[in-house]
Amino acid sequence: MSLESLFGPGSIAVIGASRTPGKIGYEIFSNLLKSNFKGRVFPVNPNVTSVLGVVSYKSIRHIEAGVDLAIIAVPAAGVPEVLAECIEKKVKSVIIISSGFSETGEAGAKLEKSIKDLVGKSKIRVLGPNVLGFYDGHTGLNATFLPKERIRIPERGQISMISQSGSVGSTVLDVIGAHGIGVSKFVSYGNAMDIDESDLISYLANDSSTKVIAAFIEGLKDGKKFVDAVRAVGRRKPIIVLKGGKTESGAKAAASHTGSMAGSYKVYSSVFKQLGIVEARNWQEFLDYSKTFLQPLPKGDRIAVITDGGGFGILSTDEAEKYGLNLPEPSAKLKSSLQSASSHVGSLRNPIDLTADATVERYARVMEAVLNSGEYDGVVVVVGFQVPTLETTLVDAIERMKSFGKPILCFSTGSDFSRKLIKELESKGIPVYDSPERAVRAMAALVNYSKIAQKK
Amino acid sequence: MSLESLFGPGSIAVIGASRTPGKIGYEIFSNLLKSNFKGRVFPVNPNVTSVLGVVSYKSIRHIEAGVDLAIIAVPAAGVPEVLAECIEKKVKSVIIISSGFSETGEAGAKLEKSIKDLVGKSKIRVLGPNVLGFYDGHTGLNATFLPKERIRIPERGQISMISQSGSVGSTVLDVIGAHGIGVSKFVSYGNAMDIDESDLISYLANDSSTKVIAAFIEGLKDGKKFVDAVRAVGRRKPIIVLKGGKTESGAKAAASHTGSMAGSYKVYSSVFKQLGIVEARNWQEFLDYSKTFLQPLPKGDRIAVITDGGGFGILSTDEAEKYGLNLPEPSAKLKSSLQSASSHVGSLRNPIDLTADATVERYARVMEAVLNSGEYDGVVVVVGFQVPTLETTLVDAIERMKSFGKPILCFSTGSDFSRKLIKELESKGIPVYDSPERAVRAMAALVNYSKIAQKK
Numbered sequence: 001m002s003l004e005s006l007f008g009p010g011s012i013a014v015i016g017a018s019r020t021p022g023k024i025g026y027e028i029f030s031n032l033l034k035s036n037f038k039g040r041v042f043p044v045n046p047n048v049t050s051v052l053g054v055v056s057y058k059s060i061r062h063i064e065a066g067v068d069l070a071i072i073a074v075p076a077a078g079v080p081e082v083l084a085e086c087i088e089k090k091v092k093s094v095i096i097i098s099s100g101f102s103e104t105g106e107a108g109a110k111l112e113k114s115i116k117d118l119v120g121k122s123k124i125r126v127l128g129p130n131v132l133g134f135y136d137g138h139t140g141l142n143a144t145f146l147p148k149e150r151i152r153i154p155e156r157g158q159i160s161m162i163s164q165s166g167s168v169g170s171t172v173l174d175v176i177g178a179h180g181i182g183v184s185k186f187v188s189y190g191n192a193m194d195i196d197e198s199d200l201i202s203y204l205a206n207d208s209s210t211k212v213i214a215a216f217i218e219g220l221k222d223g224k225k226f227v228d229a230v231r232a233v234g235r236r237k238p239i240i241v242l243k244g245g246k247t248e249s250g251a252k253a254a255a256s257h258t259g260s261m262a263g264s265y266k267v268y269s270s271v272f273k274q275l276g277i278v279e280a281r282n283w284q285e286f287l288d289y290s291k292t293f294l295q296p297l298p299k300g301d302r303i304a305v306i307t308d309g310g311g312f313g314i315l316s317t318d319e320a321e322k323y324g325l326n327l328p329e330p331s332a333k334l335k336s337s338l339q340s341a342s343s344h345v346g347s348l349r350n351p352i353d354l355t356a357d358a359t360v361e362r363y364a365r366v367m368e369a370v371l372n373s374g375e376y377d378g379v380v381v382v383v384g385f386q387v388p389t390l391e392t393t394l395v396d397a398i399e400r401m402k403s404f405g406k407p408i409l410c411f412s413t414g415s416d417f418s419r420k421l422i423k424e425l426e427s428k429g430i431p432v433y434d435s436p437e438r439a440v441r442a443m444a445a446l447v448n449y450s451k452i453a454q455k456k
Numbered sequence: 457m458s459l460e461s462l463f464g465p466g467s468i469a470v471i472g473a474s475r476t477p478g479k480i481g482y483e484i485f486s487n488l489l490k491s492n493f494k495g496r497v498f499p500v501n502p503n504v505t506s507v508l509g510v511v512s513y514k515s516i517r518h519i520e521a522g523v524d525l526a527i528i529a530v531p532a533a534g535v536p537e538v539l540a541e542c543i544e545k546k547v548k549s550v551i552i553i554s555s556g557f558s559e560t561g562e563a564g565a566k567l568e569k570s571i572k573d574l575v576g577k578s579k580i581r582v583l584g585p586n587v588l589g590f591y592d593g594h595t596g597l598n599a600t601f602l603p604k605e606r607i608r609i610p611e612r613g614q615i616s617m618i619s620q621s622g623s624v625g626s627t628v629l630d631v632i633g634a635h636g637i638g639v640s641k642f643v644s645y646g647n648a649m650d651i652d653e654s655d656l657i658s659y660l661a662n663d664s665s666t667k668v669i670a671a672f673i674e675g676l677k678d679g680k681k682f683v684d685a686v687r688a689v690g691r692r693k694p695i696i697v698l699k700g701g702k703t704e705s706g707a708k709a710a711a712s713h714t715g716s717m718a719g720s721y722k723v724y725s726s727v728f729k730q731l732g733i734v735e736a737r738n739w740q741e742f743l744d745y746s747k748t749f750l751q752p753l754p755k756g757d758r759i760a761v762i763t764d765g766g767g768f769g770i771l772s773t774d775e776a777e778k779y780g781l782n783l784p785e786p787s788a789k790l791k792s793s794l795q796s797a798s799s800h801v802g803s804l805r806n807p808i809d810l811t812a813d814a815t816v817e818r819y820a821r822v823m824e825a826v827l828n829s830g831e832y833d834g835v836v837v838v839v840g841f842q843v844p845t846l847e848t849t850l851v852d853a854i855e856r857m858k859s860f861g862k863p864i865l866c867f868s869t870g871s872d873f874s875r876k877l878i879k880e881l882e883s884k885g886i887p888v889y890d891s892p893e894r895a896v897r898a899m900a901a902l903v904n905y906s907k908i909a910q911k912k
Contacts, residue, residue, distance in 0.1 A: 022844055099811075103766075104802075147844045152871035166812060167765020170842045171869060178871035218770060244767055249783065250774035253766070253807055283771055283891040309623020310559075310709070311700055314674060315739055318706035327705065346560075351709055355555075356622060386626045388478055388603045414627060415608035415634030434890070435739040 613638015
């Protein structure tokens with residue numbers, strides 16, 4: 001059965017809904033109520049008559065109306081019973097938030113096996129156990145227990161994130177929210193007893209609001225299924241994967257976290273490469289690449305670096321050479337038009353150095369000349385807002401360059417003054433990285449993927 | 457002559473002081489006035505009678521009192537004349553802010569040669585040309601033109617930073633200020649016509665308020681002098697170097713920036729290693745390592761990772777194995793004391809997983825048991841402030857662990873809620889990194905340096 005009933009339910013029951021703030025059953029129910037969810041929401045708790053003002057039910061069997069999605073937040077030992085009731089009630093999808101299953105050792109694995117057997121005989125689909133739930137940026141449905149006071153839930157956007165780890169998932173959501181970048185779906189899939197990374201990737205491949213799929217995977221449940229799922233995505237959408245448990249000791253840690261067999265990393269890595277997956281080597285690249293791939297793909301590898309700080313130009317150049325990016329010099333014709341764009345350009349080679357008295361006008365003219373020349377496939381812009389002559393309207397000037405349909409990646413960092421402008425840039429769809437090398441590496445990832453996508 | 461007259465002048469003249477906000481000559485003079493500088497400050501500008509309410513002089517020759525330090529901010533072509541006047545006036549040190557010298561090509565190199573000849577015949581010391589100036593966190597003396605509205609000038613602290621690039625320098629200052637980390641001296645040394653990286657390192661080696669020396673170097677002016685200077689520092693203070701112009705194209709960019717001959721990176725890198733220099737491979741490591749080395753050095757390589765998120769434990773483990781860090785399991789004895797510290801520990805191996813319902817008490821007891829056990833030389837703490845059960849007093853609990861005299865490095869990231877707490881941690885002297893892998897890499901750098909320092 002498809003995942004429509006999970007992501008687009010008509011009605012939702014929360015089994016283990018609680019009246020105590022801070023408890024998972026409270027936070028989920030409270031998030032649901034704040035979600036502007038159009039369908040009905042039923043709290044299930046045998047010990048109370050209402051939760052947050054909504055009439056509560058003793059069990060899911062006591063609900064007369066049909067239930068599409070049940071969210072289970074009771075202790076692990078109680079899960080088999082309530083799950084059996086859900087199946088009996090013909091609930092279409094279930095999220096098992098509860099932990100205490102295969103990730104905890106033998107007894108937990110046995111318990112997980114018992115619920116898996118229950119599920120196997122039915123048509124019900126299960127997300128979990130050991131998950132945070134999911135969030136849909138487009139419908140606004142927040143079926144997680146993430147506390148809003150602590151976590152900046154992103155706006156609607158085009159990145160979908162799936163994470164086997166709850167902490168990685170919630171942190172990635174919080175960081176992306178802080179940067180003003182939106183998400184389409186966010187799914188924590190934990191022990192992946194039924195719905196696994198492959199199911200989610202297949203679903204997201206056809207989700208029209210998802211442009212980029214980013215996945216934190218500790219271990220694949222079914223290698224062949226994964227290969228088929230990724231192959232079916234083809235060149236439609238980039239898939240970014242961060243693999244946890246790359247090393248022997250990392251794999252051991254993964255086993256005691258989501259009960260995953262992390263397998264040989266070399267095998268994984270080479271399969272990822274063959275499938276055209278963009279592999280993030282670490283947490284930073286995972287975040288960086290997720291936003292990078294919302295950019296238009298470059299048609300070639302000719303990149304210009306435009307900077308107001310010579311030192312950052314040098315660091316960018318070093319990284320570009322290391323990652324095989326091509327930074328060709330402007331042609332004589334372009335050089336002369338750059339010169340007329342600004343008499344104050346420090347270096348007309350590439351990096352093009354606008355120097356520490358750069359103005360918005362100088363940036364705008366040079367960016368425009370470069371993007372218009374046909375000599376470059378993408379631009380890395382170093383923005384030192386620390387430069388006193390630089391007005392804050394640079395943000396709009398950079399945004400205007402999007403009309404050229406080429407990737408524009410920025411490096412900028414600093415304290416409050418810069419932070420505010422960086423956030424503006426990001427919410428206008430211009431990705432900003434905290435280091436010049438990371439901006440260059442992101443461009444290299446985009447160029448490499450584009451080459452592969454053209455062949456696919 | 458030593459650099460005392462540069463960093464601790466009794467009186468300062470600003471040649472080219474201006475009444476126009478935004479101009480370099482205005483910003484420098486304004487920063488000086490706000491510096492609580494105890495000595496006299498003289499603006500020099502032939503076209504006005506006063507600058508910011510201070511009586512102005514037509515030339516430095518017109519100042520009757522002695523001048524220890526002159527800051528020159530006039531166009532390049534005018535520098536030889538005012539420099540000659542400074543020499544005649546027996547000014548002890550000069551900062552030449554002006555650019556337009558060897559970094560611009562042949563004509564500029566000739567001009568630089570002419571002022572170098574002037575200086576060579578005198579005892580005057582020159583910082584520059586093509587620099588921002590310097591800032592002293594301890595005296596508060598701000599002899600730069602950095603605009604305070606844009607750049608967070610750090611408080612007094614123990615890191616001294618020297619940067620050949622102005623933009624790299626000002627940005628590093630701004631980022632460090634934003635993190636609540638203090639500096640001792642900040643020096644932009646640009647074309648290094650006279651005072652070079654070696655002079656500055658020698659000076660900082662004996663500067664009692666400097667604990668860590670961090671340098672962004674594009675090209676060494678004198679290799680032997682550098683080796684001697686670094687050797688003389690010995691194991692007294694760690695020196696962190698970020699080298700710009702590592703690649704052939706990067707070296708070209710360096711030549712047109714500060715007129716540096718970047719030389720062969722392989723040679724540099726192996727010399728750095730022999731000298732016990734901590735080499736930062738990129739901008740991020742440069743920032744990370746600068747704050748890392750304020751921590752006590754670990755006596756060995758046995759590191760514990762304590763986390764409230766299993767996924768981050770896995771990523772940390774992967775990185776630790778990659779960088780040769782040792783993450784031994786706790787002994788049976790320590791395990792049992794960890795168990796009694798908290799019944800809710802998810803994994804008692806290493807990483808020690810406190811799980812997503814971790815409390816401050818659980819963190820505190822586990823950190824204490826680990827640090828007290830004698831089984832570990834340092835701790836990486838993953839702090840997911842997103843976890844709803846975690847009170848903000850965790851900041852104080854972590855700070856208390858400093859009493860064990862072992863390095864404690866944290867990974868934490870997120871939106872406003874986390875950002876505020878991260879800043880608190882950093883201002884209490886606990887370094888926080890934006891990714892688990894970076895925290896682990898910083899610990900590996902500390903462990904490696906400690907091994908070398910013990911041998912030195």
